[in-house]
Amino acid sequence: MIYPTDVRPLLEIHTVQPINSQQDRFSIAGNTIGSATAGSYQRFHSLQKRIREFEVRKEDWNGYNVSAPNADAIIKADRWIESVFRFALSRSLWLEPMVSPDENGDIVFEWQRGHRWLSVVVSADAIEFLREGDMSDGIASEGYIDSQHERETLWTWLMS
Numbered sequence: 383m384i385y386p387t388d389v390r391p392l393l394e395i396h397t398v399q400p401i402n403s404q405q406d407r408f409s410i411a412g413n414t415i416g417s418a419t420a421g422s423y424q425r426f427h428s429l430q431k432r433i434r435e436f437e438v439r440k441e442d443w444n445g446y447n448v449s450a451p452n453a454d455a456i457i458k459a460d461r462w463i464e465s466v467f468r469f470a471l472s473r474s475l476w477l478e479p480m481v482s483p484d485e486n487g488d489i490v491f492e493w494q495r496g497h498r499w500l501s502v503v504v505s506a507d508a509i510e511f512l513r514e515g516d517m518s519d520g521i522a523s524e525g526y527i528d529s530q531h532e533r534e535t536l537w538t539w540l541m542s
Contacts, residue, residue, distance in 0.1 A: 422476055426467050429478060433460050436483050449487035454506035459489035462504055462533075469534055475541050493540055500540050502527065511536060 436451040443450065463479075470476040479491040479502075488505040498515030509527040517523060519539060527533050 422471070425478055426476070429463065429481065430460055433463070433481060433489065436489065439483065443483075446485070448483075448485040451483035451489065452487040452506050455487060455489050455504055458506065458509070459491070459504040462502075462509060463491065465530070466533060466537060469537055470541075473538075473541065477541065495540055498540055500536060502536075513539070 433456060436456050437453060439451050441450045442448060459481075463481075467476060477493050477495055479493045481489065481491050484490045484503065486505070488503050491502045491504070493500045496515075499513065501512045503510045503512075510525070511527055512524045513521075513536065514523070516539075521535060521539060527536065
């Protein structure tokens with residue numbers, strides 16, 4: 383996999399806590415955002431911005447004869463990572479991924495936590511995963527993410 387020089391791994395775990403536990407919400411510049419710290423949302427919005435910026439890359443964007451990022455994959459990846467983020471906040475843990483287009487124009491997310499590694503490839507047609515680490519839970523080491531339950535099961539595995 384070929385990564386651009388402007389993408390850096392962000393492998394920090396952020397424990398999120400509501401500022402007002404009674405309302406379970408907080409506000410940045412007057413906008414109610416949800417149950418998390420301002421930093422978690424700022425980092426997430428930065429991640430979404432990086433994903434959307436892939437749209438401007440053309441064929442051969444990195445000098446290695448690769449495909450341009452697929453516009454449908456970018457949209458799907460943006461929606462998918464938002465659903466992961468929302469689930470992560472419900473569990474009060476967010477681990478920011480490394481993200482990059484791959485040589486086929488798909489969007490790749492990668493996480494590492496201790497000895498666990500998860501890679502998710504979002505194409506226009508499918509979302510696939512590959513994982514390494516503790517496999518004692520009976521989940522396949524690779525496959526497709528076709529449901530919310532599968533997405534949440536993988537996240538729970540990564541964060542446990």
